[in-house]
Amino acid sequence: MTTDPTNYSRPLLLAAGSSGTDTTNLEARLESTTVLVTADPEAPAALTTLRVLVANLRRLPIQLHLDPDGGAEQLSADMVAELEHLAVGIDITRPLNIYPPTQAVVHVHVGTSSAAAHICGVADGHGTRVRPQGHPFPPLLAVGTGLGGVLTGAMLTAEVFKIVVDVLPDCRGPLTPIDFCPVTLTEPDGIVRDLSPLDATALIGGGAIGTAIALILRELNATGSLTVVDPETYDEPNVTTYSLGTLQTAENNTHKVHLIRDELPGLTIDPFIGTAQDYIDAIDSGTKPMPTTVLGAVDSIDARHEIAALHADHTLDGSTGGSTGTMLSLSEATWHGPCLRCYYPTRPAKGPSVIDLLAERTGLSRERLARGTEELTAEELDALEGLPPEDRAILEREVGKGVCGLGKAFGLVGADNGFNPSAAFVAQQAAALVVGALVRGGTSTRPNYVQYDALFGPYGDMTLHRNSRAACRCQTDLELHRTVRSHRR
Ligand SMILES: [Zn+2]
Numbered sequence: 001m002t003t004d005p006t007n008y009s010r011p012l013l014l015a016a017g018s019s020g021t022d023t024t025n026l027e028a029r030l031e032s033t034t035v036l037v038t039a040d041p042e043a044p045a046a047l048t049t050l051r052v053l054v055a056n057l058r059r060l061p062i063q064l065h066l067d068p069d070g071g072a073e074q075l076s077a078d079m080v081a082e083l084e085h086l087a088v089g090i091d092i093t094r095p096l097n098i099y100p101p102t103q104a105v106v107h108v109h110v111g112t113s114s115a116a117a118h119i120c121g122v123a124d125g126h127g128t129r130v131r132p133q134g135h136p137f138p139p140l141l142a143v144g145t146g147l148g149g150v151l152t153g154a155m156l157t158a159e160v161f162k163i164v165v166d167v168l169p170d171c172r173g174p175l176t177p178i179d180f181c182p183v184t185l186t187e188p189d190g191i192v193r194d195l196s197p198l199d200a201t202a203l204i205g206g207g208a209i210g211t212a213i214a215l216i217l218r219e220l221n222a223t224g225s226l227t228v229v230d231p232e233t234y235d236e237p238n239v240t241t242y243s244l245g246t247l248q249t250a251e252n253n254t255h256k257v258h259l260i261r262d263e264l265p266g267l268t269i270d271p272f273i274g275t276a277q278d279y280i281d282a283i284d285s286g287t288k289p290m291p292t293t294v295l296g297a298v299d300s301i302d303a304r305h306e307i308a309a310l311h312a313d314h315t316l317d318g319s320t321g322g323s324t325g326t327m328l329s330l331s332e333a334t335w336h337g338p339c340l341r342c343y344y345p346t347r348p349a350k351g352p353s354v355i356d357l358l359a360e361r362t363g364l365s366r367e368r369l370a371r372g373t374e375e376l377t378a379e380e381l382d383a384l385e386g387l388p389p390e391d392r393a394i395l396e397r398e399v400g401k402g403v404c405g406l407g408k409a410f411g412l413v414g415a416d417n418g419f420n421p422s423a424a425f426v427a428q429q430a431a432a433l434v435v436g437a438l439v440r441g442g443t444s445t446r447p448n449y450v451q452y453d454a455l456f457g458p459y460g461d462m463t464l465h466r467n468s469r470a471a472c473r474c475q476t477d478l479e480l481h482r483t484v485r486s487h488r489r
Contacts, residue, residue: 052153
């Protein structure tokens with residue numbers, strides 16, 4: 001078992017940005033903050049919601065309590081054991097306390113029965129209903145699904161986060177009732193559309209949004225086949241920002257595509273270790289089939305442009321970002337427009353990535369550098385030829401440490417170091433929009449663009465219909481793209 005401490009840097013960075021505090025003060029504050037979770041075990045999708053809520057809250061360095069007797073009925077020993085196991089996988093030094101605290105800063109409840117909880121939430125079909133204390137729930141309209149459960153867990157986390165982090169008033173919405181379904185994009189309507197078995201579908205990106213999409217597919221008991229594309233291995237900071245994986249996954253340097261495969265036994269997963277461009281090359285050479293539907297879960301404009309170059313029928317792209325990392329969006333795109341270039345036209349002016357620069361400077365391969373936590377060995381250093389003595393001296397100091405530190409050691413870490421504020425509950429809401437679109441059947445006839453801030457919640461006018469840009473390649477090169485598509489199929 002790993003002995004490295006859990007790395008809370010990215011959620012703390014996100015929390016610091018929203019609260020105007022520095023991460024050190026915030027960490028001390030969170031460590032003395034107690035949160036209580038209770039649940040009605042028979043509430044719709046209660047177990048899914050609890051899995052998401054407990055894991056998300058464990059991704060903050062708070063004192064976390066679960067009271068198995070705090071709901072309408074007692075939580076089963078199996079349920080409690082599973083949640084304890086989940087929490088220990090994220091932070092072995094902060095186990096879930098299975099008893100009520102003397103006092104809690106926030107009490108959050110899964111279900112409709114609690115009068116004592118500050119916030120309650122429950123799945124209704126694929127959607128969610130969240131209520132502050134004193135606001136009654138309307139009658140629920142449908143059986144809760146895995147999508148509704150994950151979304152409820154994510155939204156309850158957002159409400160707890162606002163309180164424990166003390167988010168600045170202008171960075172958050174008030175605690176009000178939320179009724180939202182990512183399939184209808186309005187309130188839950190009582191109709192639960194089944195997710196069709198997946199076919200000719202590719203998930204591109206196994207990061208924060210990609211693992212959240214995978215989690216939702218798992219909790220929805222999705223069937224069929226899915227290609228998963230990502231070049232990287234799972235790393236320590238991912239434990240507190242992704243929806244899947246544990247300290248052990250990071251210790252094992254598991255490829256992200258293999259983590260997703262192992263978490264989704266109900267789906268036939270074809271793992272592809274590589275970038276979107278590598279995947280396109282494989283399609284062009286006939287070794288991979290052309291997908292019809294692409295679930296986009298990447299974190300850069302360049303990668304979105306690579307996805308656009310696939311020219312798939314449906315592209316459902318999830319994103320997170322904004323100045324505090326809490327904005328999230330869904331962009332529905334098609335090969336004939338709007339494509340992802342229409343949504344993300346500008347390529348930011350930037351040079352080669354840190355990995356590119358390091359590969360050139362050290363002679364280590366990009367593939368090797370991507371295995372960030374794998375320690376640099378003396379043998380690897382000996383095998384490097386033609387290194388200037390000053391660069392060799394830097395590398396000698398790094399022997400025995402993960403290569404993820406090399407960017408810093410060589411002074412190359414700038415804006416492109418991937419150190420972005422990030423939290424699982426934001427990515428899960430973006431993923432819910434993506435899977436909601438998948439349940440609707442792909443890109444709508446009038447493609448949707450949906451955007452909201454996870455600390456404000458969904459609101460009335462957040463969905464826009466999006467047209468193509470006349471100057472975009474999807475319009476000016478339409479015939480060329482048609483030819484490329486027919487070749488690939
Ligand atoms: Zn376009």
